[in-house]
Amino acid sequence: MKVTIDNELAGKIALVTGGSKGTGKAIADRLLEAGATVISTARNKPEDQPDDIHFIAADLSKPDGTQQVIDEVLSTFGHLDILVNNMGGSETPGGGYAVLSDADWLSSLQTNLLAPVRLDRGFLPGMIRRGQGVIVHIASIQAKLPLYDATLPYAAAKAALVNYSKSLSNEVAPKGVRVLTVSPGWIMTTASSRMMERIAESADVTAEQAAQGVMAALGGIPVGRPAWPEEVAELVGFLVSPRAAYLTGTDFVIDGGTIPTI
Known part of the structure; x- marks a missing residue:
């Protein structure tokens, strides 16, 4: 069979956390299109959950929730090839x-650090035994550009996730497992809209003014807009594919040019 973008993940089993909406849903759909068997998780099953994606309802912010997902994936599918730690x-x-x-x-x-750590710990032994696997941690440019007025703990947790991801890659790359980080800037999702509402309420401004304030705090977005979830998903789809076989230990920033330094 000729390998194409449409089937390059055929035979692979992939888990996407936070995969029921927004960026996570876009990533799950992208991996499904590439031929993978896709599992997604979230606290609650959405009404429009597609039948061709295996869904696990679990609260990954709690140790019992991560263990539930690990147990169900391994008992149902036997192993995992691709783990996208998107929940956050x-x-x-x-x-x-x-x-x-x-x-x-x-x-x-x-939510933003320990859930990925626990899932990695649960699935890495099997990946190492088979000598192959890919883990992607979805971080944020706030690891480098924190917004102290709005998301201070989130930014600190994502900075820790980036550091952890690099360290983990150094340990497991010689054993055949690639570990990568993707750090998006502002993505136009429902969650980002809710964040604007919280900032607006705290500062007694409109949501539109809050959005302009976030843009200003980030130093502006040279492309002129937030990212679409599908754009982040396309990057992840490439990184977990055989075409990216030499990539590991790297933080890939997708922010429309927001970070002002090189």
Whole structure:
């Protein structure tokens, strides 16, 4: 069979966390189009969940939730070839360090750092035994450009995820497993719209003014707009494919030119 973009992941089993909407859904759809058997997770099953994607309802911010996913994937499919740790987000209040409690910090760390760590720990032994596998961590440019007024714990957790991802790659690349990070800038999703609403409420401005404030805080987006989820998914689709076989240990920034340094 001739290998093309439409079938280059045929025979591969892929898990996308946070795969029911937004960027996660776009990534799951992209891997499915490339021929992979796709599993997605989220807290709740969406009404429009497609039948050709195996869905697992689980709360990955809790250790029991990650273990549930690991157990079901391995018992149902036997192994995992591709893990995309996409789940993440910020539910903490705006207002800077003073309004943040220990619970706010712990919630962000559980969701944005420890959930990927636990899933990696669950699936890496099988990947190492087979001498192959790909793990992608979806981080954020806030690891380098934190917004202290809005998402301080989220930015700190994503910075830790980038560092962890690089360290993990150094350990497991000699064993045949590639580990990569994708750091998007602002993506036009429902979650980003909710974040604008929270910032607006905290600052007593409109959502449109909040969005302009975020653009200004980021230094502007030279391309002139946020990314679409499908654009991030296309990058992930390439990175997990055989065409990217020599890529590991790298943080791929997709931000429309937002980060002002090289």
